[in-house]
Amino acid sequence: MNNSMIDKLNFSKLGGLIPAIIQDANTRQVLMVGFMNREAVEKTLTERNVIFWSRTKQRLWQKGETSGNTLQVVSVGVDCDNDALLIKAIPQGPVCHIGTYTCFGEQSSQPGGTVFGQLEKIICSRQEQLPEQSYTAKLFHEGTPRIAQKVGEEAVEVVVAAMQNDAAALKVESADLLYHLIVLLREKGLSLNDVAEELRGRMER
Secondary structure (H helix, E strand, O other), X not given: OOHHHHXXXXXXXXXXXXXXXXXXXXXXXXXXXXXXXXXXXXXXXXXXXXXXXXXOOOEEEEOOOOOOOOEEEXXXXXXXXXXXEEEEEEEOOOOOOOOOXXXXXXXXXXXXXXXXXXXXXHHHHHHHHOOOOOHHHHHHHHOHHHHHHXXXXXXXXXXXXXXXXXXXXXXXXXXXXXXXXXXHHHHOOOOHHHHHHHHHHHHOO
C-alpha cells in the first residue's frame, strides 16, 4: 500500500476512522480488531508495526507500547469498499491485555497455519534453545558454511531426482531442500516472510 492507495480509503463512514482486522500471518487466526485514522495507517506502513487510534484516549497508540507485545506487519489489504483493512502480522507475545493469545479468548496459537510456518517456528526454537541431540541445533553450531553446503547438496539431489523422473524422490529431496533453506535463512537473520515480501514485490511489477 502506498499514499495513492491510502487516498482511496473511505474514512468518512466512521468519522475519520476505519476498522482494522489483525490476523496472525502464520496461523491465520484473527487476533484483534482496532481502529485507525489516516495517520495511524501511514505510521503502520512506515514503521511496520501496528499503530491504532485509541477512541478512549483520543490519541495514536502502538500495540505493545507498554507490554512489548507488538504486532510486526507482514502485509496490508483493503476490502472491496475501501473502508476496512486486513493486516497480517506476527505477534511478539499475547495480543490481549488480559494475557490471552487473541482478544477473542484463545489461549494459544492454533496449529492451523501452514506447515512451513510451523516448521519455521520449530527451527527458530531450536536456534534459541540449542538442545542436545538436535540435528537442527547441530547445524546452527556448525554455522553458515556447513548450512550453505547442505543447501547446495540438497539442491543437487532435487535436480537429480527431477532428471530421473523419480516423483517420490523429488518430493523427499524437495522437503530436505526447503528445510535446510529455512535453517539458512534463520542463520542469516531472515525469515520466510522476508522471502514472501520479495515475491509480493515481484508480482506487483
